[in-house]
Amino acid sequence: MERPDPADRPILVVDFGSQYVQLIARRVRERHAFARIVRHDLTAERARELNPMAIILSGGPSSVYEQGAPRCDPGLFELGVPILGICYGMQLACEALGGTVRPCPAGEYGRAELKVLDHSEDLFHAVPESTTVWMSHADQVHDAGPDFVTLATTSTCPLAAVRHKTRPVYGIQFHPEVAHTPYGALILGNFLDRICHSRGTWTMEAFIERSVVEIRERVGPSDRVVCGLSGGVDSAVAAALLAKALGPRVVCVFVDNGLLRAGERNAVAEAFGAHSNAELRVVDATEPFLRALDGVSDPQEKRIRIGHTFVDVFREEAKSIPGARFLAQGTLYPDVIESGGDRDGPAATIKHHHNVGGLPAELGFELIEPLRDLFKDEVRRLGLELGLPDSLVWRHPFPGPGLAVRCLGTINAERLEVLRQADSIFLDELRKAGLERQVAQAFAVLLPVQSVGVMGDGRTYENAIALRSVDTDDFMTADWSRLPHDLLARASTRIINSVKGINRVVYDVTSKPPGTIEWE
Template identity: 55%
Template sequence: MKKSDTIIVLDYGSQYTQLIARRVREMKVYSEILPWDADVATLLAASPRGVILSGGPSSVRDEEAPSMDPRLLESGIPILGICYGMQVLAQRLGGRVEKGCRAEYGRTRVSLRKSPLFEGLPGELTVWMSHWDQVAELPADAAIIAQSESGIPAGFALPERGIYAIQFHPEVAHTVGGQEILSNFLFRVCRCEPTWDLGEWVTSMTEEIRRKVGNGRVVCGLSGGVDSSVAALLTSRAIGDRLECIFVDNGLLRRNEAAEVLEAYKTLGLKVHFVDASARFLDALAGVVEPERKRKIIGEVFVRVFEEKAEDVGGAEWLLQGTLYPDVIESGHKGKGAAVIKTHHNVGGLPEVMRLAVLEPLRDLFKDEVRKIGALLGLPERILERHPFPGPGLAVRCLGEITPERLDVLRGADAIFLEAIRNAGLYRKIWQAFCVLLPVRSVGVMGDVRTYAEVAVLRAVEAQDGMTADWYRLPEDLVDAVSRRICNEIPGINRVVMDVTGKPPATIEWE
């Protein structure tokens, strides 16, 4: 893989760190993420064209706050500090950071001054802020290049040293012109060449899998989704028939999903073994209502099923998983100071002691990158375009206690919702759509008879990568038809509501 032009992203614990790396890759520049306290010699050995300092949840005013090695400032490598990264730069360069009179969160207007970072942009932008601390005194010789509407410095620069800092987040979709700001840093400041592409990544990763696995055998848990399917095709290319695929019915799948998935895999030339472990999963989940406990149980049972089946099919040494960057981010496994949002089945849900080593070839990629790789590998469109489906399945959409009866209610409502979306031609326009069943009962009336049943939630979002999302504005007549059908056709539900919350502040899934 060509890495002549590399951008290093130093991770200070922001939930957006990998999103910065993704934005860089979108512009065909290779990016790597290192922890904020990575050895400078290691960093310089990558010969980066530039370094980006991410945001983070800490305050630079705290004694043990993440900082930066001053040798990086002396290296001559262009640096861009974002949010917390701006405050680290200000402090290290001799400026002063203090707690502001008020926080700035969400959309904010900023005025821009002439700078290579803002070339081609208007004089004002709507940007995404997320901070409380502020730069009260600039470093010597630094110039303000952006200011918020409240008069707070929103950016400064020492252009002769290639150092730039902005208080807002250019990597998120909410910042107007954010991609242009990053592009200006890459191509005007760092002088990068757009030479990195996913085709080279496929070749490089295929070789890496072949080297890592050696003569060993790999077992893969196929789910029917994009991630596990791409991971399986890629690994199959590397080691051939030493890959054994297992499709587990964990009792938490959607209606008719097991049969549809098995039919789809017949065309891919993969060896697929079917295991019906639904009773085992549901027994283990009986009476459990706490979300993290659900995920841990599912991860534990999932791996044990794999280990047992792996012995049956030839004693594999590796467990292949379709873990992606967002899984790693939200599980807080990407660096010191990262906040755990929730445990992902592919990451934190694994038991501490396993007989299988974990193989995760996609863990540095985002969903859109995985879809592009799937297309390169010839993955059928019906799998390629499938909405993301969580590893724990309906367990994180059936809130409260999980029972076979409540799962059947949820499956029925979800099937009606997805059918309506497909019939309206909206499926490919929506990032993710599904129903949630709440352990909340409300009074209703059907045919002059009082009912006391549970509540279904319609959730549909639009997103580019799942890191941020906005709720999708479904047509009113579609929502009306879905609501009436669910209440009329699905016993156990007498009320339908719609989730109109973005991410942030919510996550896409409810648990």
């Protein structure tokens, strides 16, 4: 019997501008159902073509009663599939089905005590009668109309959760997707398992089986695929998946641009080479990259020159690969969504990604993106499933331009080496403290300033290093890591004592927003 495709019947997450929309999709996938984010004006006809198992209407910053507020096609409610409205999504669903929405007498923000009125309802199965939920709304459903039943309430929100009497439509005013709602995962799980009857087929094992078949169907028997290894987990997992499908017809090209972390070239070559039957080529291009960056301090100009140089180096190497027709990229689902690269996804482009289009056209390749349906946490699980070592799968993210955007100001081999040593010491201290896996990303930044210091009995006027460590689930927002002071003290002492040219170390305590994770 043929196994069902886990992506055949997706959960459509309709995006109304919520900052949590990707988090909703990730929470659904954690319950082994395939979530797909779609734009708010997706037609009911197109939704029917996508054959969803269910639809989730996200939150959003608008008010449903305002002119121009985003709305969904009313035909979605006629599809007969279960629908869950969250916050704005609940207000929209209730208004579309006869209810009214008004501003709250006082907005409800932060934690609230939820009283569950009916535990016989599948949505709140095994949820305590009283529990904490996360609220964030200035409007709420004033009157749901005669067709809705109240399932839960708070002291300031009489209709905190509702169910339609005759349609499979549910609404919750709170946010189950955030960690501040302790039973949120259970509530979403109840919706998927008990109401949608999800079979839980979205697993990395099933994804591998499906992807191998698709890759083999697309890539001809004599075609070869070129995959650029960057040192990051995304490109390594993409290459490993392609190698599982195509074997030695995959050629991995690792370009050493002189902007890598300490020991990165050897570590990636050894780790990947030992776990793949793909061909691996390492190209030493340090000289052309440093030549292109000579005297450049503007971060955007750095990126442009690095990009152009990479194309030149990669193109030259690709010429020597017979039968090379495809270029593989480690594009992830957030990249596709944020760049407007999905036909049914949100139309607004949040930011452009270097790995969404562009390069294949310049090089004359067809593009293949085996990870474009996955979030970062899923990529890591996929890497482990494919047998890649923990040291590679759990590497901290590294920017495409490498140390060029962590070496502020002008770049040369000497300054890069100073930064490389300091960065290596910081990561080593994190590793020794058992915290490397606990933080999402950590690194050092070489600042373009010098400061006065005293070393021994002499005055110094040397460079400053900034240490940066952040905690985040999705890298769209992040908070600075509250690292132990003793760890920071050890890192600072080691850097100043062993890295020539450094006499001051500072720690970055800026969150994102208002800052960004990288300094440039």
